[in-house]
Amino acid sequence: MFPHRHLLGIEQLSQTDIITILDLAEKYADLNRQQHKHLDVLSGLTQINMFFENSTRTQASFEIAGKRLGADVMNMAMQASSIKKGETLIDTALTLNAMHPDLLVVRHPHSGAVQLLSEKVNCAVLNAGDGRHEHPTQALLDALTIRRSKGRLHRLTIAICGDIAHSRVARSNMFLLGKMENRVRLVGPKTLMPSGVDKLGVEVTDDMAAGLEGADVVMMLRLQKERMDGGFIPSEREYYHRWGLDEAKLSNARPDAIVMHPGPMNRGVEIDGTLADDINRSVIQEQVEMGVAVRMAAMELLTQNLRRDTA
Ligand code: NCD
Numbered sequence: 001m002f003p004h005r006h007l008l009g010i011e012q013l014s015q016t017d018i019i020t021i022l023d024l025a026e027k028y029a030d031l032n033r034q035q036h037k038h039l040d041v042l043s044g045l046t047q048i049n050m051f052f053e054n055s056t057r058t059q060a061s062f063e064i065a066g067k068r069l070g071a072d073v074m075n076m077a078m079q080a081s082s083i084k085k086g087e088t089l090i091d092t093a094l095t096l097n098a099m100h101p102d103l104l105v106v107r108h109p110h111s112g113a114v115q116l117l118s119e120k121v122n123c124a125v126l127n128a129g130d131g132r133h134e135h136p137t138q139a140l141l142d143a144l145t146i147r148r149s150k151g152r153l154h155r156l157t158i159a160i161c162g163d164i165a166h167s168r169v170a171r172s173n174m175f176l177l178g179k180m181e182n183r184v185r186l187v188g189p190k191t192l193m194p195s196g197v198d199k200l201g202v203e204v205t206d207d208m209a210a211g212l213e214g215a216d217v218v219m220m221l222r223l224q225k226e227r228m229d230g231g232f233i234p235s236e237r238e239y240y241h242r243w244g245l246d247e248a249k250l251s252n253a254r255p256d257a258i259v260m261h262p263g264p265m266n267r268g269v270e271i272d273g274t275l276a277d278d279i280n281r282s283v284i285q286e287q288v289e290m291g292v293a294v295r296m297a298a299m300e301l302l303t304q305n306l307r308r309d310t311a
Contacts, residue, residue: 002301006118006125009134010175018176022144022153024297025290029144032068032292041300042071045102049075050092051128052083052108057263057288058128058138062105065295071103089113090120097121102306103299106130111168124302126295132166132227137298138262139172141291143180145283146217148290149258154181158217159253161187161208162243162270163232165194166224169262173219174202187211188221188243191232208243212252219260220245220271236269246272250281258283 002020004012031037047066051059059075066073076096083092089108096104097120104125106114111131118125129135147153158177164170164186177184184202186193197204205211212218223239233239245259259275259282267273276282 002305004302005305006127007136007298007302008115008118008125008127010136010139010172010179011134013136013176013179015179018140018143018179021140021294021297021301022147024300025140025144025293026148028068028293028296029148029290032289037068038070039068040070041296042066042069042103042303045071045303046100047071047073047103047105047299048096048099048101049073049105049128050078050096050107051076052078052089052106052113053129055107055128057291058107061288061291062126062128062137062295065292065299066103068292069296069300071299089117093117093120097123102303124299124306126298126302129168132168132171132224134172134175135168135262136172137291137295138169139176140298141287141294142169142173142219142260142262143176144290144294145260145287146258148286149283150216155183156216157183157185157214158219159185159187159211159215160219160221161211161245162221163192163223164188164197164221165192165232166227167221170221174200178202185211185215189233189239208245208249209252212249212257215253215257217258217260218245218250218253220265221262222264222266223269236266240269244268244270244272246275250275257281260284260287262287 049062063073101123104123105128107128108114108130111133114127114130127136160170186202186204190206261284
């Protein structure tokens with residue numbers, strides 16, 4: 001049982017909701033490693049992906065997830081859509097709604113836009129990232145990756161490092177990891193910490209060595225230059241020197257610490273390229289793999305609710 005109509009953020013989910021998604025995703029992770037990966041769970045249903053911001057892995061992952069479960073999947077080319085002619089987000093949503101989709105997957109540069117849209121349509125809406133607000137499926141795929149590597153998802157020390165202020169990935173992860181009772185540390189320059197960070201109930205430091213001390217998981221974030229309108233960092237070279245993850249800084253973490261990054265990566269800015277590729281430390285490829293499984297699980301759970309509504 002999954003008691004939600006939409007997946008808009010981690011903030012609204014309970015511990016049980018999170019575990020329900022991860023347990024089902026675990027089964028899909030197994031399916032995805034088989035040669036034949038097709039099921040009919042979403043057969044007859046229509047999934048529309050609306051990405052108002054650039055995306056490589058999230059969009060591809062939602063598309064593959066829908067297709068593996070048998071949905072009819074359509075990717076709207078938002079760059080070429082009527083939004084460019086001045087149509088509002090809501091008008092576009094209502095137009096699509098009239099075509100009776102069952103699942104709408106939406107990414108938008110404005111925080112709150114996906115929730116607004118979900119109030120206007122009849123189908124299930126999945127937030128694929130709204131501004132700097134939330135990116136729930138990313139936090140869920142990160143959680144599944146951590147649980148598989150560490151064997152648990154509680155009582156871990158997790159350092160989230162870099163551009164926290166502009167990152168919906170950091171926000172969703174903070175909610176999720178907090179709900180699962182982990183110790184979360186935010187590490188990065190003071191200029192890239194969100195306002196009110198002291199009220200978030202997490203540890204905060206601008207010192208990488210101290211922040212990584214004893215960490216089980218080191219989660220790096222991209223510098224979100226498209227969301228910056230001024231000089232938040234002295235220079236990329238200086239940033240890498242102080243906050244970029246390399247072997248030397250990682251040696252402060254536990255010897256078995258895993259390295260994560262949601263992608264896309266700026267090699268040599270927030271992370272050393274060789275370290276990112278080191279399969280003994282980095283789980284970046286597994287994160288991508290788990291992304292498909294988590295999205296399959298989330299879409300299945302939401303459509304079970306739709307079926308109940310119409311039954
Ligand atoms: C993230 C996003 O879009 O928020 N990417 C992703 O979904 N894999 C992080 C980022 O863009 O840096």
